[in-house]
Amino acid sequence: MLSIQNLRKSFGGVQALENCSFKVGEGKITALIGPNGSGKTTLFNIVSGLLKADSGKVFFQGKNITNKKPERIARLGVSRLFQQSRLFENLAVEENLLLALNEDDEKFWKNALGLNNPGKEKHVKVKEILKTVGLENVGKKLSRDLSFGQKRLVELARAIAKPHSFLMLDEPIAGINPKLRVEIAKALKSLKKQGQTILLIEHDMSFTLGIADFVIVLDDGRVIAEGVPSKIRKNPKVLEAYLGE
Ligand SMILES: Nc1ncnc2c1ncn2[C@@H]1O[C@H](COP(=O)(O)OP(=O)(O)OP(=O)(O)O)[C@@H](O)[C@H]1O
Numbered sequence: 633m634l635s636i637q638n639l640r641k642s643f644g645g646v647q648a649l650e651n652c653s654f655k656v657g658e659g660k661i662t663a664l665i666g667p668n669g670s671g672k673t674t675l676f677n678i679v680s681g682l683l684k685a686d687s688g689k690v691f692f693q694g695k696n697i698t699n700k701k702p703e704r705i706a707r708l709g710v711s712r713l714f715q716q717s718r719l720f721e722n723l724a725v726e727e728n729l730l731l732a733l734n735e736d737d738e739k740f741w742k743n744a745l746g747l748n749n750p751g752k753e754k755h756v757k758v759k760e761i762l763k764t765v766g767l768e769n770v771g772k773k774l775s776r777d778l779s780f781g782q783k784r785l786v787e788l789a790r791a792i793a794k795p796h797s798f799l800m801l802d803e804p805i806a807g808i809n810p811k812l813r814v815e816i817a818k819a820l821k822s823l824k825k826q827g828q829t830i831l832l833i834e835h836d837m838s839f840t841l842g843i844a845d846f847v848i849v850l851d852d853g854r855v856i857a858e859g860v861p862s863k864i865r866k867n868p869k870v871l872e873a874y875l876g877e
């Protein structure tokens with residue numbers, strides 16, 4: 633689904649990514665982990681077209697998308713949750729989601745849902761997605777009146793609402809309470825069951841290793857380990873990277 637090949641990116645003297653290469657398999661949950669500043673968000677920014685790579689390539693579904701415009705990459709089916717908030721604070725929660733649904737062509741959902749009334753269908757979809765993230769009761773509230781955790785959930789809902797075939801989540805459960813974390817883990821697993829491909833950045837190890845099929849570990853902009861969660865848990869390099877933080 634996604635192939636990262638020898639990516640490099642520096643900011644002034646800081647080498648954020650150093651010859652970074654890995655693949656993301658279709659229909660799987662892949663976790664991208666690593667200490668603070670190891671280059672995870674930078675990698676997301678390059679894949680989604682917000683930053684240009686110094687060198688290296690990104691292929692999505694076999695297409696070279698390196699340094700293409702963000703809109704173009706989104707249209708190919710890449711949806712993203714940002715580490716920092718990008719909600720429309722003065723719109724109701726529902727409106728934020730409707731905007732996300734409207735971001736691309738209506739055909740996608742018509743086909744996906746087998747419905748032909750776009751207005752109603754979208755409201756149904758919004759309710760369904762809000763329920764997925766445990767926010768069915770706040771749809772009418774203005775986004776700015778939500779708690780930090782609730783805002784994160786709306787953003788997660790928005791990333792899910794955008795028509796996509798590939799979901800990139802940058803720290804979806806940061807600031808979310810333990811009970812909801814369990815709900816989100818369930819929601820992500822259910823998205824996977826529906827055939828979605830997810831790339832997930834997350835610091836919470838029990839959450840991450842609990843849902844990931846495959847794990848890539850970055851340290852100083854390089855891949856230092858990759859494998860299934862049970863292997864990653866025991867990998868000395870990984871333990872060292874985290875303990876040495
Ligand atoms: N726009 C920027 N300008 C300058 N330096 C940057 C910029 N973006 C990232 N960096 C630097 O690049 C390195 C990698 O940052 P990045 O945000 O990718 O890390 P991260 O793995 O996402 O960390 P965290 O887990 O804390 O979110 C860091 O040293 C960071 O300070």
Ligand SMILES: [Mg+2]
Pocket residue numbers: 672673674715802
């Ligand atoms: Mg980050």
